[in-house]
Amino acid sequence: MIVRFKRKVNFYETDAQGIVHHSNYPRYFEEARGYYLENLGFPYSDIRNKLNTDIVILEININYRHPLVYGDSFEIITELDIENRYFFNFRYTVKKKNETISTGKTRHCCISRSNKKMIPIPDELRNKLD
Amino acid sequence: MIVRFKRKVNFYETDAQGIVHHSNYPRYFEEARGYYLENLGFPYSDIRNKLNTDIVILEININYRHPLVYGDSFEIITELDIENRYFFNFRYTVKKKNETISTGKTRHCCISRSNKKMIPIPDELRNKLD
Amino acid sequence: MIVRFKRKVNFYETDAQGIVHHSNYPRYFEEARGYYLENLGFPYSDIRNKLNTDIVILEININYRHPLVYGDSFEIITELDIENRYFFNFRYTVKKKNETISTGKTRHCCISRSNKKMIPIPDELRNKLD
Amino acid sequence: MIVRFKRKVNFYETDAQGIVHHSNYPRYFEEARGYYLENLGFPYSDIRNKLNTDIVILEININYRHPLVYGDSFEIITELDIENRYFFNFRYTVKKKNETISTGKTRHCCISRSNKKMIPIPDELRNKLD
Numbered sequence: 001m002i003v004r005f006k007r008k009v010n011f012y013e014t015d016a017q018g019i020v021h022h023s024n025y026p027r028y029f030e031e032a033r034g035y036y037l038e039n040l041g042f043p044y045s046d047i048r049n050k051l052n053t054d055i056v057i058l059e060i061n062i063n064y065r066h067p068l069v070y071g072d073s074f075e076i077i078t079e080l081d082i083e084n085r086y087f088f089n090f091r092y093t094v095k096k097k098n099e100t101i102s103t104g105k106t107r108h109c110c111i112s113r114s115n116k117k118m119i120p121i122p123d124e125l126r127n128k129l130d
Numbered sequence: 131m132i133v134r135f136k137r138k139v140n141f142y143e144t145d146a147q148g149i150v151h152h153s154n155y156p157r158y159f160e161e162a163r164g165y166y167l168e169n170l171g172f173p174y175s176d177i178r179n180k181l182n183t184d185i186v187i188l189e190i191n192i193n194y195r196h197p198l199v200y201g202d203s204f205e206i207i208t209e210l211d212i213e214n215r216y217f218f219n220f221r222y223t224v225k226k227k228n229e230t231i232s233t234g235k236t237r238h239c240c241i242s243r244s245n246k247k248m249i250p251i252p253d254e255l256r257n258k259l260d
Numbered sequence: 261m262i263v264r265f266k267r268k269v270n271f272y273e274t275d276a277q278g279i280v281h282h283s284n285y286p287r288y289f290e291e292a293r294g295y296y297l298e299n300l301g302f303p304y305s306d307i308r309n310k311l312n313t314d315i316v317i318l319e320i321n322i323n324y325r326h327p328l329v330y331g332d333s334f335e336i337i338t339e340l341d342i343e344n345r346y347f348f349n350f351r352y353t354v355k356k357k358n359e360t361i362s363t364g365k366t367r368h369c370c371i372s373r374s375n376k377k378m379i380p381i382p383d384e385l386r387n388k389l390d
Numbered sequence: 391m392i393v394r395f396k397r398k399v400n401f402y403e404t405d406a407q408g409i410v411h412h413s414n415y416p417r418y419f420e421e422a423r424g425y426y427l428e429n430l431g432f433p434y435s436d437i438r439n440k441l442n443t444d445i446v447i448l449e450i451n452i453n454y455r456h457p458l459v460y461g462d463s464f465e466i467i468t469e470l471d472i473e474n475r476y477f478f479n480f481r482y483t484v485k486k487k488n489e490t491i492s493t494g495k496t497r498h499c500c501i502s503r504s505n506k507k508m509i510p511i512p513d514e515l516r517n518k519l520d
Contacts, residue, residue: 139419160401175461
């Protein structure tokens with residue numbers, strides 16, 4: 001499944017270089033990830049509250065090709081791949097019209113909210129992801 | 131007690147107007163408040179963990195007189211006044227050398243972390259604050 | 261004119277109290293303000309680029325009544341009043357269904373982007389605002 | 391040169407998982423980078439204003455091993471390596487006492503602030519970096 005998430009730049013996301021500060025991309029990716037899970041029928045708030053599970057981030061990699069500025073509209077194209085029963089990755093492409101602004105990847109696992117220990121991806125979620 | 135907290139502007143706090151974005155002042159005030167409580171001998175992490183108490187914010191008022199820019203060093207002068215056994219206020223003056231950049235006030239009460247209900251200011255903290 | 265802006269809480273806007281950190285409300289208000297100007301037919305990026313004008317913030321006041329948590333959807337109802345040819349105020353009510361979460365006010369003026377001096381509200385904008 | 395930058399977690403940097411939100415690490419790295427340049431005798435504000443040069447970020451990679459929580463003090467150990475006359479990398483290790491919390495790398499180049507075009511690392515800066 002590929003999910004497309006549309007967004008506009010907020011003024012508070014810009015910096016004194018006049019562009020979106022690079023630390024906002026992990027936040028944009030998180031929004032895109034949330035939107036992906038929502039489209040899957042499993043919003044992250046349900047994963048947290050119904051499965052007592054937190055998704056944690058293990059790695060992030062971002063390539064910045066072109067800047068975004070205030071007033072820009074963009075789209076984040078998100079894909080998911082399951083590495084094994086514990087680990088999974090999201091891949092992101094940030095597009096402004098046909099221009100690739102940025103690409104990124106995040107690697108994740110699940111933990112129990114009770115004891116903070118790593119757990120396999122819960123079946124309810126796994127079935128949706130597959 | 132008056133507490134002076136020194137700080138420098140971080141680049142990620144600036145915006146496309148070339149100045150510190152106004153939404154950082156509530157964060158600067160929170161840092162100054164944390165420093166105040168630390169100077170009182172009662173760090174906020176102890177209030178949370180040992181007294182099982184959260185301090186919540188009820189109101190914030192900020193006057194912006196002059197901007198801060200990247201490279202600026204500034205100072206936040208913080209004072210506390212206790213309104214009654216439930217409510218208390220912090221007052222802040224942001225200074226760059228002798229220039230007043232901004233003034234602000236926040237109003238607070240305490241809640242139990244267990245049930246999120248308002249509680250009187252805990253005695254251990256009250257004794258320090260007085 | 262009253263403008264209603266819909267939004268969801270992002271996970272990165274929450275804090276260790278489990279609620280939306282109070283410093284996000286100035287950002288939510290800025291988004292609502294941007295949406296207001298857009299609805300007026302005068303997006304802030306046009307004000308900046310076509311009128312060479314920045315809107316600056318002089319004051320902010322926020323009352324926090326109830327917290328927002330991750331998963332919440334909310335609405336910001338925004339109104340504008342013109343104080344005189346220089347100053348104007350936005351008023352905000354944050355609603356979750358019928359519950360008032362927070363209210364706020366911001367006071368503004370315009371400056372020239374070239375010399376950073378205060379200017380009267382530009383006629384092009386003034387005509388729209390009236 | 392290796393530079394050690396000390397920092398405490400701010401409450402506003404935490405999230406509803408009770409830990410520092412991962413999007414703050416690019417900001418911590420930026421602070422560490424700024425401190426590195428300052429220690430080099432070439433603060434970033436001077437690079438911007440005296441050399442009319444911006445440092446832009448091309449890539450970021452972060453490994454998250456252990457979380458930071460409110461109340462934690464940590465240290466960022468920063469090293470620089472020059473790739474060639476255009477590109478350079480900073481490497482960061484975030485330590486809480488002897489525990490490695492996180493490691494990261496950022497890749498950069500310089501642009502002219504006037505025309506936003508890539509330029510070789512300015513000699514004044516290059517001499518310091520070598």
